[in-house]
Structure formats: C-alpha cells, structure tokens
Amino acid sequence: MIGFLIRRVLQIVPVAIVMCAVVFTTAFMLPGDPTLTILGENAPAAARAALRAEMGLDRPIPLQFIDWLGRALTGDLGKSFKTGEPVMDMLLTRIPVTLELTILAITLAACIGVPLGIIAALRRNSWVDTLVSILSISSLAMPFFWVGMLLIMLFTLRLGWLPPSGYVPFFEDPLRNLQLMIMPVMTVGMAYAALLMRQTRAAMIEVLLQDYVRTARAKGAAEPRIIIRHALRNALIPVITVIGLQFGGLIGGAVVTETVFALPGLGRMITNAIFERDYMVVQGAILVVVVGVILVNLVTDITYSLLDRRVQL
Amino acid sequence: MIATSEPAKDVAATPAIGAAPEPSRVLAVLRALLRHRLGRIGAIGLSLLLFCAAFAPLLAPFDPAEIDYEALLEGPSWHHWFGTDELGRDVLSRVLYGSQTSLQVMALAISGALLIGVTLGIVSGFLRGWFDDVAMRVVDGLLAFPTIILSLAIVAALGPSLTNAIIAIAIVNVPDFARLVRGEVISVRELEYVQAARAIGMTNARILWKHVWPNVRGSVIIYASLKAAAAIITESALSFLGLGVQPPDPTWGSMLSTAMQYSDAWWISIFPGLAIFITVLSLNLLGDGLRDVLDART
Numbered sequence A: 001m002i003g004f005l006i007r008r009v010l011q012i013v014p015v016a017i018v019m020c021a022v023v024f025t026t027a028f029m030l031p032g033d034p035t036l037t038i039l040g041e042n043a044p045a046a047a048r049a050a051l052r053a054e055m056g057l058d059r060p061i062p063l064q065f066i067d068w069l070g071r072a073l074t075g076d077l078g079k080s081f082k083t084g085e086p087v088m089d090m091l092l093t094r095i096p097v098t099l100e101l102t103i104l105a106i107t108l109a110a111c112i113g114v115p116l117g118i119i120a121a122l123r124r125n126s127w128v129d130t131l132v133s134i135l136s137i138s139s140l141a142m143p144f145f146w147v148g149m150l151l152i153m154l155f156t157l158r159l160g161w162l163p164p165s166g167y168v169p170f171f172e173d174p175l176r177n178l179q180l181m182i183m184p185v186m187t188v189g190m191a192y193a194a195l196l197m198r199q200t201r202a203a204m205i206e207v208l209l210q211d212y213v214r215t216a217r218a219k220g221a222a223e224p225r226i227i228i229r230h231a232l233r234n235a236l237i238p239v240i241t242v243i244g245l246q247f248g249g250l251i252g253g254a255v256v257t258e259t260v261f262a263l264p265g266l267g268r269m270i271t272n273a274i275f276e277r278d279y280m281v282v283q284g285a286i287l288v289v290v291v292g293v294i295l296v297n298l299v300t301d302i303t304y305s306l307l308d309r310r311v312q313l
Numbered sequence B: 001m002i003a004t005s006e007p008a009k010d011v012a013a014t015p016a017i018g019a020a021p022e023p024s025r026v027l028a029v030l031r032a033l034l035r036h037r038l039g040r041i042g043a044i045g046l047s048l049l050l051f052c053a054a055f056a057p058l059l060a061p062f063d064p065a066e067i068d069y070e071a072l073l074e075g076p077s078w079h080h081w082f083g084t085d086e087l088g089r090d091v092l093s094r095v096l097y098g099s100q101t102s103l104q105v106m107a108l109a110i111s112g113a114l115l116i117g118v119t120l121g122i123v124s125g126f127l128r129g130w131f132d133d134v135a136m137r138v139v140d141g142l143l144a145f146p147t148i149i150l151s152l153a154i155v156a157a158l159g160p161s162l163t164n165a166i167i168a169i170a171i172v173n174v175p176d177f178a179r180l181v182r183g184e185v186i187s188v189r190e191l192e193y194v195q196a197a198r199a200i201g202m203t204n205a206r207i208l209w210k211h212v213w214p215n216v217r218g219s220v221i222i223y224a225s226l227k228a229a230a231a232i233i234t235e236s237a238l239s240f241l242g243l244g245v246q247p248p249d250p251t252w253g254s255m256l257s258t259a260m261q262y263s264d265a266w267w268i269s270i271f272p273g274l275a276i277f278i279t280v281l282s283l284n285l286l287g288d289g290l291r292d293v294l295d296a297r298t
Helices: A002-028 A034-039 A045-055 A061-073 A087-122 A127-140 A144-158 A174-208 A211-218 A223-245 A247-260 A266-275 A279-307 B022-035 B037-054 B091-127 B129-143 B147-158 B162-189 B192-199 B204-240 B252-259 B266-294
Strands: none
Touching: A002 A061, A002 A279, A002 B129, A002 B147, A034 A045, A061 A279, A087 A127, A087 A174, A087 A223, A087 A247, A087 A266, A087 A279, A127 A174, A127 B266, A144 A174, A144 A247, A144 B204, A144 B252, A144 B266, A174 A223, A174 A247, A211 A223, A223 A247, A223 A279, A247 A266, A247 A279, A247 B147, A247 B204, A266 A279, A266 B147, A279 B147, B022 B037, B022 B266, B037 B091, B037 B266, B091 B129, B091 B162, B091 B204, B091 B252, B091 B266, B129 B162, B147 B162, B147 B204, B162 B204, B192 B204, B204 B252, B204 B266, B252 B266
C-alpha cells in the first residue's frame, strides 16, 4: 500500500509541473500591459519601466516562472493589479463559496443518481428504466447556464418561491444561505445525477450478471440481501471513482453557474479577472482549481485502491 | 454537459460491422446506424442542424441583425414565430443563423483536435520511449484542467473571437484524443499481424496506415461524435461568458447571455437553449449509436 501511495504521489510531480507551466504561460499571454492597468492609460514610459522592473516583468520568462513557482509553493500568489489585495486573501474568501456549491451538488447528485440507477438496473428494459434513461440523457444535453436560467424562470418568476441570486455566508445566516444555494446546487447537481444514474445502472447490470450473484441466488439468499451485500457493494466502486474523477467537470460547471446566480466564488473571480486583465488573480485562481482537481483525483485513486485491492498490484 | 462512457443497451437491433470491403463498409455502417433506434434519432437531429445551417439565409424570415425599435421584446406571434429580442431582432432568424456558428465551431475545433490528437497518440503509442513519456506527461498536465477553465484561459490569452474560441476548443480536446488513440495503438502494435508486417520489412508509416489506423478509427469516430457535443456546449459557455463570438453575430450562447437580463421575456432564453439541447442530444445519441454499430465489444 505504501509503495502504491509513493508511486501515485510521484506520478503527480511531472503533471503538476506541466500544469503550472500552462497556468503561468496562459496568464502571462493575457493581452494588455499590467503596468497600464495599475498606473493608468496615460502613465509616463519611465514610470512604467520602473514598475516593470519592480514587478520583475523585465526578467527572462523562465526566471519569472521559477520565481513565481517558488513563491506559489510558499502560498504567495502575488497581489491583484486592480485592487492591490493579496491574491491568497481573495482566494480564501472565494474558495468556500465554490466548495459549498460543489459539495452540495455532489451530495444532491449522489442522492438522486445512485438510487435511480439502481432502480433502473433492477427494472431493466421496463418503463422505469426507459424513463430514467430519457431523464439522464436529456439532463446531460442541457448546458448548465440554461438549466440555471430555466430554474430562475420557474422558481423565481413563475412560482415566486426562491430568490433569483445572491450569496450570504453559511455561518452568517444558515437558512438564507441554503435558500440562495438551492437553485445553483440543482443546476450543477442535476447533470451529475444524470451521469451517476448511467454509471450506477451500467455497473449494477454488470454485477447482477456475475457468477457470485447467481450463486447467492442459488443458495436462497433474500433478494434485498443480494442487492445490498453482493451487488451494490461492488457496483459502487466504479461509481465512487466517477464521482471523484468528474470533480474537474463539476468545478467547470460551477464557474458558469456562479455567473448565472451571481455567486462570489472562484469561477466569477476568474472571469472577472480575465476581463480586467488582472493576470496575477487569473494565475492564482486557476492554479488553485487545478491543484484541487489533482488532489481530488489522488484521493479518488487511493479510495479506489482501498476498495479494490487489485489496483495496488 | 458531461462526457459519458456507459455501454449503450440498444445492441440487439444492430449487427456488428465486420470486415466488409472498404467502399461498402461506410454504407454498411450508415445502414446499421439507421436501423439503430437511438442512432436514427441522433442522425435525424444532426441532419436537421445541417439543413438549418446550410439553408439559414433561405429559411430565416428576417435578417438576423435587423433592428426593429417598433417590436422590442415581442412574444411569439405569426409575424415573429420565436418572438423578438431587446433590439427587436427576430429570434427565429438568429437561432437559424446561430446554427451556422455552432456547426462551424464543432467541425473546425474537432477536426483540429483530431488531427493533432490522433497524430500525437499514434506516434506516442507506436514509438514509445522518451517521446511517449514527454508527450503523455504534457497530456496528463492538460487533462488536469477542467475543460471550461482551460478554454477560458486560452481565449482570454488570445482574445475573444470566433477563431480563438475554435482554437481553444481544439486545444482542450487534443489530450483526450491523444490518450484514447495511444491506448488503442499500444494494444494493437503487439498483435501478431503487426509483428508479421514488421518482420516482412514493412515501413513504420505503412504499418501505421494499413494496419494500426483501421483498428483505431472506430473508437476515434465514436469519441469524436461525443466530443462534438461537448464542443457545442463549450462554445456556448464561452459565448455566454462573453468570450466567444462577439456581437452582433448571432450565437446561441450569446443570445442566452443577453436573455439573462430579460428574464420576463422567456422566448429569448427558451429557443436558443432548446437549439443547444437538441443539437447536443442528437450528437450524444449518434455517438451511442455509432458505439453500438462500430464497437464489437458492446
């Protein structure tokens, strides 16, 4: 197990280096001169040159990359060109919003997707199966932002049940927070519920055809026991993997959803920073997202290896 | 929209396409696809999109950029079937012209991703060694990025435009194709007939073209159709965020972005959204159908 862990962690290193290089290069290529953003359009050339030297922008790009990487490793992601606020401080206020949205969305997706997938597998080729399949394939074809808009039209404009957008921190007003998060969570969660439905259904069908399930039936085991102890336990292994591996897509969905519902999370931070050409913020926020995705993938791999020992071989 | 990988269930109706002679193979695949229930629905949906894109100037009742201050935010009527937007432009005409953009992005971005990704995957999988190691570490690094985040970053760096959206979507799809093809090539390169071809002195290029590619292309075609659906979603998301096609050119994503400010006018958000939904659904169904028809394992 320890050998597997070391091997898996070492595999991350080259991936992380490539990823950091991509983040740095992309943000570096953002159009516009950051000195103009800070000093204004009419700033004299001498002042701009002095600021470029102060910020280290006149140094060769590889040196800037190494310098940035070194500082990033110590948690220093620079300061926003626009506000002068440390990027790390900005991130610390934004991360909880995105994290709350993704965790609640995963929970909702698992609560809907897994049971419906099991029911569809158990009632294979029945009308229930067809209905679940239609629901899942339709949900997967809807863009997040459109789903969000439809929910606003239904629950806010038509029924008047929910506020359209905004955010209140959970610890400030838990009820208001959850009320405001219902629609964003449904927006992201429904697509993932559809994905989990498909995966659970497929995994359950495969497991239900295995010899050990047939043996359990032949021995006279009760059907609920067969489903829960023999089929579900094994079928959930790939489903758990899918939940983890789709985390990246979930964050992507959160980016767009935050725009629809005006949530002050990482996604809105990235899009706003792109429009403001605040590349320190773009770099920092994307780095945090990608590091998060890599860590979740690592945890998923470890969980998978604990559930299925063959993976460690 | 999320990529899916569940084996489809509608298999019995579709005979596997065996080693038919090359010219008749395409026809056999098409026939089998049209016999496949879901594949047929997907093919019809995609044909509808192609028809709308090709004949948009004939089908659209108005110029998509024609402003009519007398008809601002009018609901659906006999005159404007899908209503009008905040500038009095005809929504139906804009949805029809929007199909041209979506199709263009889908075709060019996926072709670009295929060209680079398949080449990279074939060369990596066939040559292995240091090239494979370096290429796959880069691919792994890119795969760590959520698609929309990487697309956003690339478009932001290059500047918002249709061309740059196509480039961004192509780049974000390259790693997926490279990974898929590399895996397939590695499994094929050790097969006996490839070893035999090498033993009789066939060049690598010829082996790749004659023996490896025909075994890989089925998976590539299936995956491309699913990725085309994802490309439509990504383009619309970029346009929605203001980083795709710029006004006044109509795109489904930018129409929805505008619709956000006019929530009472449901027709501005329903129709472009439905267009995206039908297109993506069709491509996903077509992908499922192709998987059943081309992949003997399902």
